[in-house]
Amino acid sequence: MIRFEHVTKRYPDGTTAVDDLSFEVAEGELVTLVGPSGCGKTTTMKMVNRLIEPTSGQILLGGEDIAAVDPVRLRRRIGYVIQQVGLFPHKTVLENTATVPHLLGWDRKRARDRAAELLDLVGLDPSVYGRRYPDQLSGGQRQRVGVARALAADPPVLLMDEPFGAVDPVVREHLQTEFLRLQSQVRKTVLFVTHDIEEAVRLGDRMAVYGAGRIEQFDTPATVLGAPATPYVADFVGADRGLKRLSVTPIEPADLEQPPVVHLDDPLPEAAARLAAEEARWAVVLDDGDRLHGWIAIPEDGVARDGGSVRDLARRMDAWLPVGAPLKQAFSTMLQHDAGWIAVLDGERFLGVLTPAGLHEALRRSISADSNAVPREGVTLDSVSGA
Numbered sequence: 001m002i003r004f005e006h007v008t009k010r011y012p013d014g015t016t017a018v019d020d021l022s023f024e025v026a027e028g029e030l031v032t033l034v035g036p037s038g039c040g041k042t043t044t045m046k047m048v049n050r051l052i053e054p055t056s057g058q059i060l061l062g063g064e065d066i067a068a069v070d071p072v073r074l075r076r077r078i079g080y081v082i083q084q085v086g087l088f089p090h091k092t093v094l095e096n097t098a099t100v101p102h103l104l105g106w107d108r109k110r111a112r113d114r115a116a117e118l119l120d121l122v123g124l125d126p127s128v129y130g131r132r133y134p135d136q137l138s139g140g141q142r143q144r145v146g147v148a149r150a151l152a153a154d155p156p157v158l159l160m161d162e163p164f165g166a167v168d169p170v171v172r173e174h175l176q177t178e179f180l181r182l183q184s185q186v187r188k189t190v191l192f193v194t195h196d197i198e199e200a201v202r203l204g205d206r207m208a209v210y211g212a213g214r215i216e217q218f219d220t221p222a223t224v225l226g227a228p229a230t231p232y233v234a235d236f237v238g239a240d241r242g243l244k245r246l247s248v249t250p251i252e253p254a255d256l257e258q259p260p261v262v263h264l265d266d267p268l269p270e271a272a273a274r275l276a277a278e279e280a281r282w283a284v285v286l287d288d289g290d291r292l293h294g295w296i297a298i299p300e301d302g303v304a305r306d307g308g309s310v311r312d313l314a315r316r317m318d319a320w321l322p323v324g325a326p327l328k329q330a331f332s333t334m335l336q337h338d339a340g341w342i343a344v345l346d347g348e349r350f351l352g353v354l355t356p357a358g359l360h361e362a363l364r365r366s367i368s369a370d371s372n373a374v375p376r377e378g379v380t381l382d383s384v385s386g387a
């Protein structure tokens, strides 16, 4: 969808901002550009909407050389979100969001309906926020309006330059989560500039790690963290990249343990006997429809021979996640619920439980899978983790 072919940008003062860059972003893919300040990320992005012209090389958009496309027409196909959102202060949120549809000549009602739809999509109730002015919004809300405005005319491509850079870490994480949800619905082709490695890992289908003016590695976050291509990348992603991998490693069925399972209406003595036979201290409790209800521990002093059903002693369990959720989420769910294990479901079906030991195993497996699959000369996991 977006293709760079040997693109170089040299500024008149001799600075080479970008040097012989070649890469491709597939349709519907989100690629994060990450690297230290001044390495050429913004220059790369601004060449796509022709705010900056390359010195040499070609950029193709959907197969078409953008040098041959009128810049104004080009920019209508490209949403653009920047850190200083640039909302018009004297226009309402709804009018701001409808800016591009207006420019495209949509009639007033259609443009406003579309703007309201987009505000809704980014989590701002249009009947509440639509009439406000930008200075009546929080920083996070302004960023959401920026995203809604960029999407209003439904452009196939979205350029985002540190869009969440100006908000505090908690709001930033919220915005990232919402943006991922939004992107799963709208599936735009996105170039996303950030200098925050965590953000690049979390959001990118693939990430481009920049050194000075060059891409040092262009790959999935899991591979960049697991097998940095060069010592520079290893250094940039940091010695704690094992931890960062938690964000990109999904829970798989093989990571799960299988504790005894009982049902709410099972007689208690029967359940107690099952636990004793399996030498388990607790069991998972499912309801009639085999959906997760919670867990049960049989008291130390046992249960009466004719003593009721599992329902009487079962406790609710709220710590659960869908299979495929990242290990980081599993870890934070364990901490949040102060739980020694969490249940993992496939839709409504109970699959097993993830324990801290299982989580550790999953992480080790994920790291060694990459180091085996992509041997890199000069960089071993040991040399990096010891760094």
Ligand SMILES: Nc1ncnc2c1ncn2[C@@H]1O[C@H](COP(=O)(O)OP(=O)(O)OP(=O)(O)O)[C@@H](O)[C@H]1O
Pocket (backbone or CB within 6 Å): 011, 012, 013, 015, 016, 017, 035, 036, 037, 038, 039, 040, 041, 042, 043, 044, 195
């Ligand atoms: N108009 C200009 N004239 C000369 N040099 C420039 C110009 N614009 C940018 N540069 C230089 O080009 C290099 C790349 O800049 P760019 O803005 O692309 O970096 P960046 O990676 O986006 O940095 P940051 O994260 O700080 O925004 C820098 O060395 C910068 O100083």
